[in-house]
Amino acid sequence: MVAKTRRKKRLERSIKVRCEGLYALSSWSEIAYLMAPRVLLILGLLVIPFYVDMYWQRVLCSAGIYALLALSFDFLAAYVGLVCLGGALFIGIGGYIAGLLNHYFHLSPFVTIPIATIVGAAISTLVLIPCLRLRGIYFAIVSFMLPLFAVYIIIALNVFGGTEGISALDTFPSISLELYLILAAVLAALFAIRRLVNEDMGIILRGVKDNDQAVRASGISITAYKIRAVFMAALLGCFGGAYLGHLYGWLGISLFAMDFSILPIAATVMGGMGSLVGPVLGAFILTPMSEALRGFGQLRVVLYCLILIAFMVYKPEGIMNILQRKYHQFEKWEEV
Amino acid sequence: MTLEYRSDGVSAISILHHSTLQEPDFYSMEILIYGTVNSIIFALIALGFTLVYGVSRVPNFAHGSIYVLVGFLTWSFVNNSGFPYALAVIFSLVVAAILGFLIYRIVLIRLRGMATSEIIASFAVSLIILEGLRMQGIAGFKGFIGPFYTLKPFIEGKINLLGVFVDYQRLIIIGVGVGMVILLSLFTHHTKTGLSLRAIAQDEQAAMMLGVNSDRMAEIAMSIGSALAGLAAVLILPLGSITAEVGYRVLIYALAVCIIGGLGSWGGAILAAFVIGFAMKISTALFGALWESVVLVGTIILILLFKPSGLLGKQKELEERV
Numbered sequence: 001m002v003a004k005t006r007r008k009k010r011l012e013r014s015i016k017v018r019c020e021g022l023y024a025l026s027s028w029s030e031i032a033y034l035m036a037p038r039v040l041l042i043l044g045l046l047v048i049p050f051y052v053d054m055y056w057q058r059v060l061c062s063a064g065i066y067a068l069l070a071l072s073f074d075f076l077a078a079y080v081g082l083v084c085l086g087g088a089l090f091i092g093i094g095g096y097i098a099g100l101l102n103h104y105f106h107l108s109p110f111v112t113i114p115i116a117t118i119v120g121a122a123i124s125t126l127v128l129i130p131c132l133r134l135r136g137i138y139f140a141i142v143s144f145m146l147p148l149f150a151v152y153i154i155i156a157l158n159v160f161g162g163t164e165g166i167s168a169l170d171t172f173p174s175i176s177l178e179l180y181l182i183l184a185a186v187l188a189a190l191f192a193i194r195r196l197v198n199e200d201m202g203i204i205l206r207g208v209k210d211n212d213q214a215v216r217a218s219g220i221s222i223t224a225y226k227i228r229a230v231f232m233a234a235l236l237g238c239f240g241g242a243y244l245g246h247l248y249g250w251l252g253i254s255l256f257a258m259d260f261s262i263l264p265i266a267a268t269v270m271g272g273m274g275s276l277v278g279p280v281l282g283a284f285i286l287t288p289m290s291e292a293l294r295g296f297g298q299l300r301v302v303l304y305c306l307i308l309i310a311f312m313v314y315k316p317e318g319i320m321n322i323l324q325r326k327y328h329q330f331e332k333w334e335e336v
Numbered sequence: 337m338t339l340e341y342r343s344d345g346v347s348a349i350s351i352l353h354h355s356t357l358q359e360p361d362f363y364s365m366e367i368l369i370y371g372t373v374n375s376i377i378f379a380l381i382a383l384g385f386t387l388v389y390g391v392s393r394v395p396n397f398a399h400g401s402i403y404v405l406v407g408f409l410t411w412s413f414v415n416n417s418g419f420p421y422a423l424a425v426i427f428s429l430v431v432a433a434i435l436g437f438l439i440y441r442i443v444l445i446r447l448r449g450m451a452t453s454e455i456i457a458s459f460a461v462s463l464i465i466l467e468g469l470r471m472q473g474i475a476g477f478k479g480f481i482g483p484f485y486t487l488k489p490f491i492e493g494k495i496n497l498l499g500v501f502v503d504y505q506r507l508i509i510i511g512v513g514v515g516m517v518i519l520l521s522l523f524t525h526h527t528k529t530g531l532s533l534r535a536i537a538q539d540e541q542a543a544m545m546l547g548v549n550s551d552r553m554a555e556i557a558m559s560i561g562s563a564l565a566g567l568a569a570v571l572i573l574p575l576g577s578i579t580a581e582v583g584y585r586v587l588i589y590a591l592a593v594c595i596i597g598g599l600g601s602w603g604g605a606i607l608a609a610f611v612i613g614f615a616m617k618i619s620t621a622l623f624g625a626l627w628e629s630v631v632l633v634g635t636i637i638l639i640l641l642f643k644p645s646g647l648l649g650k651q652k653e654l655e656e657r658v
Binding site: 077083085130131133134136137138140141142145146148149152153155156262265266269299301302305306308309312313316 | 395442443446447451452453455456457459460461463464467468588591595626627629630633634636637640641
């Protein structure tokens with residue numbers, strides 16, 4: 001074995017160190033340093049729609065849905081320790097509630113979506129409460145089976161349109177409205193959750209993930225906190241589902257499809273687990289890519305699985321963490 | 337009397353069949369015999385998964401895809417390359433074993449110990465294989481998908497067993513299934529390799545100190561497990577047809593048996609196979625074929641919720657789960 005003569009040294013940029021303290025706002029350059037990535041993300045999301053045609057605007061809408069799902073997956077997996085492989089459950093419940101309200105009671109989408117978001121999240125949480133006792137991969141397996149179970153029940157009972165689904169739901173009045181609704185929701189959810197995980201509640205949730213016995217010993221009920229976390233994650237998913245139902249004016253059992261569970265996971269792994277921004281970024285990269293490959297049929301599933309595996313094996317930290325490192329640190333080679 | 341096979345080949349009794357039968361005695365006899373057949377089918381499907389996951393703790397979510405792949409390969413060897421049936425079967429089993437080895441060697445070895453990553457990665461492998469096969473024309477598999485791509489039974493014909501017609505293929509399944517269970521439990525309890533496999537599952541650190549190479553053992557487990565999935569495929573697929581959907585179902589069945597039974601316990605796996613097999617058979621007889629999947633998934637969820645360690649699980653496993 002050859003001894004290495006040099007190694008890479010990483011140092012924090014001085015501006016990053018200065019920005020951490022009380023004097024973060026003492027100069028324009030520091031304010032710009034702190035604001036730049038956030039403003040870039042917001043502006044990017046708001047400006048891109050102007051430069052693409054109607055078809056790709058639609059794709060951006062569904063990318064937004066996947067971004068919400070990825071965000072909820074990342075929040076549950078990295079901050080609460082619940083690996084939920086059943087993102088489709090949230091989408092399905094939200095979509096069905098909004099669609100049924102619209103179909104049977106003729107409520108407008110602006111009424112059904114908030115109702116479906118809150119009621120759907122409550123129902124999803126109630127369904128998941130018994131599973132919260134399970135840990136690790138057992139929770140993963142049960143949550144993976146729940147959407148399937150919902151599909152089988154709908155087929156067996158032949159309710160809610162059975163295998164055919166219900167079509168001709170109300171859609172949104174204009175494409176720019178539907179586009180900015182979902183983009184605003186993604187940004188709001190992203191910044192809300194980022195803030196939440198740094199509050200006291202976020203600390204408790206991370207405690208639940210790392211050592212739940214210690215949290216219990218401190219007199220805090222882990223189940224209560226898990227329930228709250230699941231409810232918040234379900235809010236994002238159910239909003240996505242309700243929005244999706246009205247986006248295409250259709251509901252059916254494919255709202256419970258495995259795509260809604262797999263693509264967000266791929267986006268999270270690609271973007272970087274635990275970074276919250278990463279999954280959103282991953283969703284906005286992966287969804288258009290899989291859309292561009294639509295002509296190849298099932299090849300796109302194969303492709304995004306390959307990307308998923310490649311990232312897991314070779315770049316487990318994900319895009320966002322790498323970018324963050326490049327932004328905050330500089331590297332240089334030094335002699336050993 | 338018509339026997340209609342469902343495409344998944346697992347529950348092979350038709351509703352039509354039921355509606356023509358009147359005598360209750362016959363009915364219960366039929367449930368008994370076909371319930372047993374179904375249970376053995378479940379056990380056979382789950383054997384490979386139980387060996388890999390239950391014994392050496394590698395969650396091989398590519399199990400179902402290997403099952404389907406072996407079906408495709410056997411079909412291809414027989415119909416495209418013109419091999420004799422037996423040779424085709426042996427070839428595909430060897431391919432399955434090599435594939436299992438490669439999945440571990442290339443992907444899973446780097447994720448060892450991170451259970452979630454192992455699941456996601458092996459599930460991704462599974463999707464690659466299944467969706468790749470679903471695409472037409474890949475690597476000469478042209479026109480594979482469809483209701484008519486079926487394997488021949490080993491021996492054609494039926495036999496009248498206590499008033500119920502059972503085909504020879506199902507009798508072979510019972511025979512091989514029981515044989516494999518006995519062989520595997522002997523293998524894991526009385527050979528050096530088998531004991532090392534169980535040692536890795538119980539305490540990896542201690543096993544490594546005693547000179548067991550844990551990666552080597554996991555590779556062996558993956559190879560044997562994949563070959564077992566293939567064996568189940570060539571036995572069971574002649575009852576139905578080969579489609580990509582079968583792969584997902586098989587994965588769920590395997591997970592169900594393995595988890596309900598309690599990890600690493602052969603007795604538990606067999607018991608679970610019988611519980612699921614009969615639950616599904618009886619629910620089909622009572623409510624119709626549509627309810628079969630509801631009952632299956634419902635049983636899994638209920639057992640996991642109320643007895644997370646599985647039917648015959650041990651205390652240690654309970655702690656890990658809850």
